[in-house]
Each structure stands twice: as C-alpha cells, then as structure tokens.
Amino acid sequence: MYRFERRNQHFDRLVANAGLRWMGQNTNHYPAHPKVREAMVACIEQDQFHAYAPPLGLEELRQGVIEDLGLPDQAALITDGAVSGLYHVCRTLLGPGQSLVTTDPTWAWPMVFAREAGAEVVQIPIYGAEHGYRLAPERLRAMVDERTRLIYIVDPNNPLGTCCTAEEIAEIAAIAKSIGAYLVHDCTYRDFAYGHHLAAHHYPERTITVWSFSKWLGFAGLRIGALVAHPDVLERLAVAPPNNLGSSILAQRGAIAGLKVKREWFGEVLAAQRRSQRKVREAAEALPGFHVPVYPSNGNFLIIECDEAGIRPEALVAALDRRNIQIRQGSYHTKAFGDRFVKVSVTVPDAWVDEFCAALPEAVEVARGMNAPAELF
Incomplete structure (x- = not known):
C-alpha cells in the first residue's frame, strides 16, 4: 500500500474513534461560545452556503482580523486554515536558487512546500538548553545570505x-x-502567549503575518485562517490563491461571531489550559528521567523529554493510543531531535487531562517493552 494511503487511513481511524482523547494536534476541544454556534446554524438554516464567498473573505471578517492583530495599515486575505496560506506564500514567492530559512524544530509543512517550489531549506537548530530552546537573532544573521x-x-x-x-x-x-x-511570522499560537510581539510593526513592507482560527477558537475542522500583509504584497498574493472562490462561508460566519465574543470567552480557555499545563508537568516530572524543559509554554501544548528515561517517543505514543489517548512524537516536527520528546496538547476537557496523567506511569512501562518501530504520521 502506498504511504499516502496508509497516512490517510491512520488519521481516518483517529477521526472515526468517537472516544479518542485528542491531545496531540494542538486542537481546541473546549465548548464553543453559544453565539458562535448560533451564527453557523443561522448560516445553514438560511442556505447561505449555496453562494461563493468573496475571494479574499467577507469584509467584516477581514476587518475583524486586522483589528484583532492591531495592524490597521495592512490587509487580510482569508485562507482555508493557516496551512493553505503558508502553501500559497511558499509556492508564490519561492523558486529555484532561493532559500527558506527557519528553525529546527519548526512546523514541518512549509519546508515541504518550499522544496516542492524548488527552493533550498536551511534550518537553525534551537533545541536544547544550550540554545534556550529559542532562536538567537545573531545565529539567524549568520545563516542568511543573498x-x-x-x-x-x-x-x-x-x-x-x-x-x-x-x-x-x-x-x-x-x-x-x-x-x-520576506519575513513570514506564523502567529498561530499568539493568543496563548504570555506576551507576543508582531514583526509587522518593525518591517511592515515585507512581513507576512500568518494567523489561524483553528487553535484559539477551536475551528480546526472548519479550516479558516488569514494572511496579513502590506497591500503591495497582498496584491501579488491575491492573483492566484488556492481558494480563489473564497473560503467556507460557514466557517467565516462562525469566525466573525468568535471575534465578537473573544474578549468575554477566551479568558476562560486560557486559564483552563494553563491549569492543565501544570497538571501535565507535575505528572511527567514525577517519573524518573522525564522532564518538561519549557514551562510555562506560550502555546496550548507542552513537550515532555523522555530520552533520559530510555523511552522511545513513538513507543509512548503507541502505548497511550491503546488507551484512546493521542499525543505526538517529536519526529513529526524534527528529525534531528525527535527521538528526545513527545508533545501533549492541553486545550481539552479537564477529564481528558486527568486521564492522561493517571495513564502515563503505566504507559511508560508498556512503552519500555516496545521495541518495534511504529509507523506514525
């Protein structure tokens, strides 16, 4: 069987499992605000989905994104999730003889898009205490060129x-x-941060800010995101976007409602996921050889290092999968450092977090005896 078929069947199995605890893809499983649900139900009941949305997105949503980010002199293009926007940026602006410079670890898909466009990918290692798990600007300066x-x-x-x-x-x-x-500033997780600063304020002419409704609003399955850039840049990106007939009208109506209630609703989400971070860290660090090196996390997830415990990340993922708990192996994000850690998402019901914490010790012992490599995606 082809790999693409195995990959799709893997995720189809996960989606079909109604009892799965989704703790590996940074998805937000807290209940949506009633106003968000009402907006989408009204969209369906009024049959609004028969028509295409505007090619750049509903004007109310485009303006809402600009206002939320605080970039009044920029323009927004609504995309089918942030990943569609990243694909479009890489395939439009990159070509042979050029390079994309990023970190290691990073989110993997833009590197794939860049290589498919014929560009070279240059990664700067940031994993480990020696780097503080972050990118020092002087190291970036040393890796860029013409x-x-x-x-x-x-x-x-x-x-x-x-x-x-x-x-x-x-x-x-x-x-x-x-x-x-061009500086592509992927701010998908900015709403979970303790403090976040937009590069577009310093370099507005060529910064492309990437934002998503998948994580903070819990719209991962609805596929809605945005690219925000100077109008001159957006003029080029608007020529041939993948979603040239507009993104889902249903998702856009829900996103507009989400922005309107964000101030009253999201604070509870933020507080809950930070409490869950604490629980996961305590459970992990109670086990010999386990360590949470970045705490608190500015995302809705934590990494847990397990290499000093002699546990393969893939084995721990497989052991927890037997308990209907999905977490992510480090190799999804980095080949160089993926054997050191797993990632656990925490924007989930408290009961899921409690189940994970209770299951972890036994899952570690099960994983210790698992030697055969598991095919994970």
Missing part, C-alpha cells in the same frame, strides 16, 4: 512553546529587512 527569500518563524514555536521577546522580534525583522527577504 539567496534567502523567506525567513519563516513560528512564534510561539510549535512544538517548543517558546516565544520571541520584543527585542528578538525587532532584531529578526531588521535582519530580514537588511537582505530584502
């Missing part, structure tokens, strides 16, 4: 949970500007 077309920064970093300081973002933006590169 071929660097895109600098891709996930901030807060997925999977590490570290977040750039105001000074670091200013320096990174200055480096991108000094070589005329």
